[in-house]
Amino acid sequence: MSVLIVGSTALDSIKTPMAENPRLLGGSASHAAVAASFFSPVKLVGVVGDDFPKKYIGLYRRRKIDLAGLQIVQGKTFHWSGEYEVNMNNRRTLLTELGVFERFMPHLPESHKASEFVLLANIAPALQHHVLDQMSRPKFVVADTMDLWLNIALGDLLQLLRRIDGFVLNDGEAHQLTKKDNVFAAIKKIHRLGPKYVIVKKGSHGSILSGPRGYFICPAYPLHRVCDPTGAGDSFVGAMMGCLAAARGTIDANLRRAMIYGSVVASFCCEGFGLTRTSGIRRSDIERRVRELEKLTTF
Amino acid sequence: MSVLIVGSTALDSIKTPMAENPRLLGGSASHAAVAASFFSPVKLVGVVGDDFPKKYIGLYRRRKIDLAGLQIVQGKTFHWSGEYEVNMNNRRTLLTELGVFERFMPHLPESHKASEFVLLANIAPALQHHVLDQMSRPKFVVADTMDLWLNIALGDLLQLLRRIDGFVLNDGEAHQLTKKDNVFAAIKKIHRLGPKYVIVKKGSHGSILSGPRGYFICPAYPLHRVCDPTGAGDSFVGAMMGCLAAARGTIDANLRRAMIYGSVVASFCCEGFGLTRTSGIRRSDIERRVRELEKLTTF
Numbered sequence: 001m002s003v004l005i006v007g008s009t010a011l012d013s014i015k016t017p018m019a020e021n022p023r024l025l026g027g028s029a030s031h032a033a034v035a036a037s038f039f040s041p042v043k044l045v046g047v048v049g050d051d052f053p054k055k056y057i058g059l060y061r062r063r064k065i066d067l068a069g070l071q072i073v074q075g076k077t078f079h080w081s082g083e084y085e086v087n088m089n090n091r092r093t094l095l096t097e098l099g100v101f102e103r104f105m106p107h108l109p110e111s112h113k114a115s116e117f118v119l120l121a122n123i124a125p126a127l128q129h130h131v132l133d134q135m136s137r138p139k140f141v142v143a144d145t146m147d148l149w150l151n152i153a154l155g156d157l158l159q160l161l162r163r164i165d166g167f168v169l170n171d172g173e174a175h176q177l178t179k180k181d182n183v184f185a186a187i188k189k190i191h192r193l194g195p196k197y198v199i200v201k202k203g204s205h206g207s208i209l210s211g212p213r214g215y216f217i218c219p220a221y222p223l224h225r226v227c228d229p230t231g232a233g234d235s236f237v238g239a240m241m242g243c244l245a246a247a248r249g250t251i252d253a254n255l256r257r258a259m260i261y262g263s264v265v266a267s268f269c270c271e272g273f274g275l276t277r278t279s280g281i282r283r284s285d286i287e288r289r290v291r292e293l294e295k296l297t298t299f
Numbered sequence: 300m301s302v303l304i305v306g307s308t309a310l311d312s313i314k315t316p317m318a319e320n321p322r323l324l325g326g327s328a329s330h331a332a333v334a335a336s337f338f339s340p341v342k343l344v345g346v347v348g349d350d351f352p353k354k355y356i357g358l359y360r361r362r363k364i365d366l367a368g369l370q371i372v373q374g375k376t377f378h379w380s381g382e383y384e385v386n387m388n389n390r391r392t393l394l395t396e397l398g399v400f401e402r403f404m405p406h407l408p409e410s411h412k413a414s415e416f417v418l419l420a421n422i423a424p425a426l427q428h429h430v431l432d433q434m435s436r437p438k439f440v441v442a443d444t445m446d447l448w449l450n451i452a453l454g455d456l457l458q459l460l461r462r463i464d465g466f467v468l469n470d471g472e473a474h475q476l477t478k479k480d481n482v483f484a485a486i487k488k489i490h491r492l493g494p495k496y497v498i499v500k501k502g503s504h505g506s507i508l509s510g511p512r513g514y515f516i517c518p519a520y521p522l523h524r525v526c527d528p529t530g531a532g533d534s535f536v537g538a539m540m541g542c543l544a545a546a547r548g549t550i551d552a553n554l555r556r557a558m559i560y561g562s563v564v565a566s567f568c569c570e571g572f573g574l575t576r577t578s579g580i581r582r583s584d585i586e587r588r589v590r591e592l593e594k595l596t597t598f
Contacts, residue, residue: 087480181386183503184523204482205504206516217595219516224483256598296516297596299555
């Protein structure tokens with residue numbers, strides 16, 4: 001089964017205390033699509049300008065990502081620039097040039113409308129709605145978000161929560177949305193807003209799933225050095241959806257293991273700028289770290 | 300096998316946004332000893348004043364804690380007063396009255412000197428040294444600490460690290476000690492200072508063990524409400540040492556599971572003020588949560 005991924009496709013200029021890297025391939029959909037592509041066929045929906053480097057189209061193609069839904073229009077590709085502090089937890093946006101992204105309206109090719117697995121990666125909730133409006137009957141829809149939408153599009157987001165199966169957000173966003181300091185209390189409140197599955201990402205502390213089978217405490221893969229955490233959350237949910245689309249059996253039977261794969265692909269993402277590390281790994285590298293995580297958590 | 304626990308025995312006045320509780324039984328050794336007592340016989344070494352409430356002696360006795368090493372001297376019991384903010388992660392000390400603790404010199408009864416399992420709970424490193432000076436040949440020595448000793452007794456602490464098997468500290472302290480932001484990089488540096496086993500506590504995010512068998516990522520038990528986290532770290536390490544003292548086989552074979560028991564007893568500690576919740580539970584309550592944690596982490 002393939003997974004449909006809709007989100008931002010961008011050029012990221014990233015500055016860390018160690019280095020500066022301009023105009024890397026980025027955006028929520030790029031990270032999620034590359035991560036998912038290790039497990040299942042991927043259909044990417046997004047928009048780029050006519051300045052979008054051909055090498056990045058090549059990168060998508062090498063990962064066998066279906067680009068029928070990628071609009072290439074006249075103008076500039078969405079460009080984000082940010083800077084990390086030493087501890088990599090604090091990020092400061094230096095620049096946001098929306099470019100062609102400003103008028104982006106995700107339009108699904110006919111071949112995409114019957115997709116069973118749908119990832120609404122981080123993008124305006126109104127656009128996430130617009131995607132669902134075009135779908136015939138998806139089996140499993142997961143949405144990601146960011147603090148920006150909680151601030152400026154909360155109504156749209158709350159309506160979206162009634163239309164999706166799974167909602168992925170980080171601990172800060174869970175707190176912002178529910179006003180609950182305790183993450184498990186926050187999760188309980190988010191379930192009441194609609195989603196059957198709630199996943200809270202906690203960066204290097206791993207993530208928490210709450211669903212019909214109760215909680216799952218998902219570890220992060222231990223990294224001694226984080227090069228650039230941009231896109232780690234998108235990689236996590238992308239790999240998770242790719243795994244689910246590829247697996248036989250129920251969501252409940254597969255979701256925990258899919259999250260472990262998500263953790264592992266996110267760990268590779270953090271080891272390089274943008275997608276440089278992730279795009280160079282093989283499935284066997286992923287499997288090795290999954291086996292390691294099994295050993296690291298067994299008692 | 301019994302476990303020898305040396306540390307502070309205090310009266311804690313704790314204020315949270317919800318309530319205020321004066322003069323509860325507290326101190327690192329009290330929390331650790333009660334936690335350990337669910338698993339193995341415990342020998343407590345500490346000091347209290349002649350104002351120490353008889354009911355707390357009764358509490359120790361009900362947990363069958365050996366009090367031969369508890370000095371009761373003329374003067375006031377160590378009294379600490381602190382206030383938590385809403386999110387329970389920020390604590391402010393309101394008052395510290397050392398009382399008889401100021402001149403405390405841990406003196407081991409003959410019967411204690413051959414103890415095989417020794418927990419040097421949080422106390423001045425010089426006193427932790429003094430305990431080891433009196434021991435004949437302990438099998439497994441673990442020390443806990445706090446930021447205060449990193450600030451005012453770093454030399455003593457660094458010498459102590461060469462004399463112990465395991466070192467337990469929280470993530471903030473690990474950062475302070477090593478100047479490393481990355482917790483795994485910090486652990487690596489701490490190993491070089493001496494300890495074969497390093498355990499970093501991360502509060503609600505669980506803990507990390509590093510030892511000869513590699514890392515173990517130990518989850519925290521999920522709590523929807525934290526009443527008072529005072530003593531949770533002491534409970535964690537106390538229960539861990541109690542488990543190890545009670546178990547057959549090598550430290551390596553038992554340490555991961557012992558940490559899980561530590562997580563569970565710490566979770567009970569957080570559910571009540573001081574030792575009120577922990578002192579009311581049974582071994583079967585602990586076993587139930589251990590089984591739950593197994594389910595919450597399996598994938």
